[in-house]
Amino acid sequence: MESRPVSIKDVADRAGVAVGTVSNVLNHPARVSSVTRERVQGAIDALGFVRNDAARQLRAGQSRTIGLVVLDVGNPFFSSLARAAEDCAAENGSTVVLGDSGQDADREARYIDVFEQQRVQGMLISPVGDVGPRVEALRTRGMPVVLVDRTDAQRRCSSVSVDDVAGGYMAVRHLLDAGRRRIVFVGTRADYRQVADRLAGARQAVEEHDGAVLEVVEAEAMTVLAGRDVGDGIAQRPRGELPDGVFCANDLLAIGVMQAVLMIHGLRIPEDIALIGYDDIDFSASAVVPLSSVRKPTTLMGRTAVELLLEEIEGPASRRRQVIFDPELVERGSTRAVVGAVG
Amino acid sequence: MESRPVSIKDVADRAGVAVGTVSNVLNHPARVSSVTRERVQGAIDALGFVRNDAARQLRAGQSRTIGLVVLDVGNPFFSSLARAAEDCAAENGSTVVLGDSGQDADREARYIDVFEQQRVQGMLISPVGDVGPRVEALRTRGMPVVLVDRTDAQRRCSSVSVDDVAGGYMAVRHLLDAGRRRIVFVGTRADYRQVADRLAGARQAVEEHDGAVLEVVEAEAMTVLAGRDVGDGIAQRPRGELPDGVFCANDLLAIGVMQAVLMIHGLRIPEDIALIGYDDIDFSASAVVPLSSVRKPTTLMGRTAVELLLEEIEGPASRRRQVIFDPELVERGSTRAVVGAVG
DNA sequence: ACGTGCTAATGAAACGATTCAAAAGCACGA
DNA sequence: TCGTGCTTTTGAATCGTTTCATTAGCACGT
Numbered sequence: 001m002e003s004r005p006v007s008i009k010d011v012a013d014r015a016g017v018a019v020g021t022v023s024n025v026l027n028h029p030a031r032v033s034s035v036t037r038e039r040v041q042g043a044i045d046a047l048g049f050v051r052n053d054a055a056r057q058l059r060a061g062q063s064r065t066i067g068l069v070v071l072d073v074g075n076p077f078f079s080s081l082a083r084a085a086e087d088c089a090a091e092n093g094s095t096v097v098l099g100d101s102g103q104d105a106d107r108e109a110r111y112i113d114v115f116e117q118q119r120v121q122g123m124l125i126s127p128v129g130d131v132g133p134r135v136e137a138l139r140t141r142g143m144p145v146v147l148v149d150r151t152d153a154q155r156r157c158s159s160v161s162v163d164d165v166a167g168g169y170m171a172v173r174h175l176l177d178a179g180r181r182r183i184v185f186v187g188t189r190a191d192y193r194q195v196a197d198r199l200a201g202a203r204q205a206v207e208e209h210d211g212a213v214l215e216v217v218e219a220e221a222m223t224v225l226a227g228r229d230v231g232d233g234i235a236q237r238p239r240g241e242l243p244d245g246v247f248c249a250n251d252l253l254a255i256g257v258m259q260a261v262l263m264i265h266g267l268r269i270p271e272d273i274a275l276i277g278y279d280d281i282d283f284s285a286s287a288v289v290p291l292s293s294v295r296k297p298t299t300l301m302g303r304t305a306v307e308l309l310l311e312e313i314e315g316p317a318s319r320r321r322q323v324i325f326d327p328e329l330v331e332r333g334s335t336r337a338v339v340g341a342v343g
Numbered sequence: 344m345e346s347r348p349v350s351i352k353d354v355a356d357r358a359g360v361a362v363g364t365v366s367n368v369l370n371h372p373a374r375v376s377s378v379t380r381e382r383v384q385g386a387i388d389a390l391g392f393v394r395n396d397a398a399r400q401l402r403a404g405q406s407r408t409i410g411l412v413v414l415d416v417g418n419p420f421f422s423s424l425a426r427a428a429e430d431c432a433a434e435n436g437s438t439v440v441l442g443d444s445g446q447d448a449d450r451e452a453r454y455i456d457v458f459e460q461q462r463v464q465g466m467l468i469s470p471v472g473d474v475g476p477r478v479e480a481l482r483t484r485g486m487p488v489v490l491v492d493r494t495d496a497q498r499r500c501s502s503v504s505v506d507d508v509a510g511g512y513m514a515v516r517h518l519l520d521a522g523r524r525r526i527v528f529v530g531t532r533a534d535y536r537q538v539a540d541r542l543a544g545a546r547q548a549v550e551e552h553d554g555a556v557l558e559v560v561e562a563e564a565m566t567v568l569a570g571r572d573v574g575d576g577i578a579q580r581p582r583g584e585l586p587d588g589v590f591c592a593n594d595l596l597a598i599g600v601m602q603a604v605l606m607i608h609g610l611r612i613p614e615d616i617a618l619i620g621y622d623d624i625d626f627s628a629s630a631v632v633p634l635s636s637v638r639k640p641t642t643l644m645g646r647t648a649v650e651l652l653l654e655e656i657e658g659p660a661s662r663r664r665q666v667i668f669d670p671e672l673v674e675r676g677s678t679r680a681v682v683g684a685v686g
Numbered sequence: 687a688c689g690t691g692c693t694a695a696t697g698a699a700a701c702g703a704t705t706c707a708a709a710a711g712c713a714c715g716a
Numbered sequence: 717t718c719g720t721g722c723t724t725t726t727g728a729a730t731c732g733t734t735t736c737a738t739t740a741g742c743a744c745g746t
Binding site: 004005006048050051052053054055057058061063065072073074076079080082083086090095097098099100102107110111114116117118119137140141142223224225228256259262263283286288 | 348349391393394395396397398399400401404406408415416417419422423425426429433438440441442443445450453454457459460461462480483484485566567568571599602605606626629631
Binding site for chain 2: 693694695696697698700701702703
C-alpha cells in the first residue's frame with residue numbers, strides 16, 4: 001500500500017526518457033523539444049511527482065530559503081516585518097521561513113543551528129542578547145547574516161534598525177510645536193537601549209527650546225496597567241502643577257495614561273494634556289481619543305533587510321552596511337492643536 | 344579565501360579515522376570508544392563542522408521538521424498556537440517552521456509546496472479556503488496533515504478546533520446567570536462560520552430560558568470602530584428599551600461598544616449593561632472596565648495538533664480524529680454581579 | 687597455538703537531483 | 717556519400733551523509 005515516494009527516475013521510466021531529460025524539463029524547459037516536454041509533464045502529473053528538495057540542495061550546495069529569527073511573532077512589529085520580508089523574498093524567488101525565539105536565547109540558538117544545517121541562503125536575526133560570537137562564527141563559515149532592529153557596533157555584519165533618538169526628539173518636538181511646555185516622559189528604568197534612546201531624543205528637543213521643562217516619570221512596566229498608575233499619579237496633582245504634554249515610551253503606556261486621565265479624573269485630551277505614544281500599534285487609532293504616535297517604517301525595514309541580505313549573497317565582497325531609518329510621526333486627536341482649529 | 348564548506352570527510356581526515364566513524368560520533372556516540380570520540384570531537388570543533396541537513400535528509404528519507412501554515416501570524420491566537428506547537432515539537436525532537444499565508448490562497452499553496460519539497464514530517468494547516476483537494480493529494484503521497492481551527496467534514500484528515508456553538512452558549516448563559524434578560528448579540532453578517540456558530544449558541548441559551556429575549560445587531564466589521572457605532576446606536580435608545588446584556592462576537596467589537604456606552608452616553612458597566620466579548624485578546628484584561636470574554640484553549644490546541652500529527656507519523660494506520668475543544672469563560676468586571684457584591 | 691566472543695573501526699553503497707561532456711539525430715550543401 | 721553545424725538526448729559523476737556487512741583488534745580460555 002504505502003509505496004515509496006516517486007523519484008525523477010520513475011518519471012523518466014514512465015516517459016521513456018533519460019533522467020537528465022526530466023531534470024531539464026524541470027529546470028531548463030527551453031532545451032527540451034515540446035513533444036518530449038509534454039510527455040514528461042504528463043508522466044509527472046500522472047505519478048504525482050514532487051521534487052526532493054534535499055537532493056536538489058545537496059547538489060546545488062545552497063537552498064532558496066531565507067531564515068528569519070524574530071523575538072516574538074506576537075508583536076505586531078515583527079509580524080508585519082516578517083510579512084514584508086516574505087514579499088520581498090518571493091519577488092526574488094526565495095522563501096522565508098520563520099523561527100520564533102520568544103526572547104529566549106536557547107531557542108534562538110536552536111533556530112540558528114537548524115537554519116545553518118539546512119544551508120539557508122542567509123539569515124535575518126533580531127537578536128535576544130549578545131549574538132556577537134554567534135554571528136562571528138556564522139560569518140567565518142560563509143553564512144550571510146543581517147541583523148534586524150539592532151545595529152552591530154563592531155560592524156561584523158549589515159543591519160537594519162531605527163533611530164530611536166530621532167523618534168524621541170520627533171515626539172517631543174511635536175508637543176512643543178503644539179505649544180506645550182511642561183513635558184513628562186513616561187518610561188521604565190532604562191534597561192532597554194530603545195527606551196534610553198527615546199529619552200535622549202526627548203531631552204534634546206526640550207533643551208533646544210527655551211522655557212520648556214522635561215520631567216521623567218518611571219513606570220513599573222511597559223503595559224496599560226502600569227500606564228494607568230502613572231496617569232493616576234499625574235492627574236492627581238494640583239491644577240497648577242499639571243504637565244500639558246506627555247510622551248510615553250510606548251503606546252500601551254500611553255493608552256493606560258489616557259484611561260486614567262480621562263476616566264478617573266475627567267481631564268480633557270488634548271485640551272488639558274496632549275498625549276503621544278510610540279510604536280503606533282493598531283489599537284492606537286481606535287482609542288477613545290485617537291492616539292498620536294511614532295511609527296517605525298516596518299515594511300521598509302523588512303524589505304531592506306532582505307535586500308541587504310541578497311546583496312551579500314550575490315557578492316560576498318560587498319562591505320557591511322548599517323541602515324538606520326528615521327521613524328515617522330503619526331498625528332492624531334490626542335495632540336491635535338486646539339487653538340484656532342475650528343476657524 | 345572563500346573555501347568550500349567543511350564536510351564529514353574533512354573531519355575524518357583530520358582526526359585520522361573513517362567517515363563512518365565520524366558519523367557514528369554524531370549519531371551513535373555509544374558505538375565509539377571514548378578516545379576516538381574525543382579526537383573526532385576535537386576535529387569537529389577545530390574545523391567548525393556543521394552537519395549538512397540536505398544530505399542527511401536525502402539519506403534518511405525524511406526530516407525532523409514540521410511545517411505550520413497559519414492564516415495570520417499577527418493574530419495573537421495563531422502566534423500563541425505556534426508557540427505551543429513549537430514547544431511540543433521540541434519535546435519530541437522536531438522543529439516547527441512557520442509559513443504565514445496572510446489569508447491568501449496562493450501564498451498558502453506556495454508554502455504547502457515548499458514544505459512538501461522539503462519533505463517535512465508533516466504539516467499543520469489552518470486553511471484559507473477549501474483545501475480539500477489539496478489535502479487529498481498530499482495524503483495520497485503519504486504526507487501527514489492535521490487541520491487547525493477547522494474541522495474536516497469529509498474526515499480526510501485529523502483536525503483540532505473549537506466548539507464555537509458552545510462558546511456562544513457559554514457567554515450568553517453567563518449573562519443570563521447574572522440576571523440579564525434583554526440580550527443583544529453583536530456580529531457581522533454571518534459569512535464566517537465562526538460567527539454563525541457563536542450566534543447559534545447564543546440562541547440556544549436564550550431559548551432555554553423563559554422570559555429572555557435575544558436581539559441581533561449587525562456590525563460593519565469586527566473592529567473597535569464598528570463596535571463604537573453599534574454601541575452608540577444601542578445606548579441612544581430610551582431607557583426602557585435598553586438591553587441589559589450584550590454579547591459581542593469578538594473582543595474588538597466589545598471594546599468599541601464599551602467605549603461608546605461609557606464615554607459617550609455615561610451608562611455604567613456592568614450595572615446598566617453587562618458586556619462580554621470573545622477571544623480574550625491581551626487587551627481585554629486592561630480595558631477601562633476589564634472585559635469578560637470567552638477564551639479558546641490555544642496552547643492546548645497547539646500541543647494537541649502536534650500530538651495528532653506525530654501519532655499519524657508514527658503509525659499511519661491510525662484513524663483520523665476530529666478533536667473539538669470547549670472554550671472557557673473568563674469572568675471579569677464587565678459582567679460581575681453587582682447585587683450583594685459588597686456585602 | 688588456536689578458536690571464541692567481544693568491541694571498534696572501516697569503507698562501499700545508497701539516497702535523488704543536477705550537470706555536462708559526449709553521443710545521437712537531423713537537415714542541408716558539396 | 718560525406719561532412720558540417722545545428723538541436724536534442726543521454727547517462728555517468730557528483731554532492732555529503734548514513735547504513736551495514738565486513739574486517740580488525742584484543743582478551744581469554746583451552
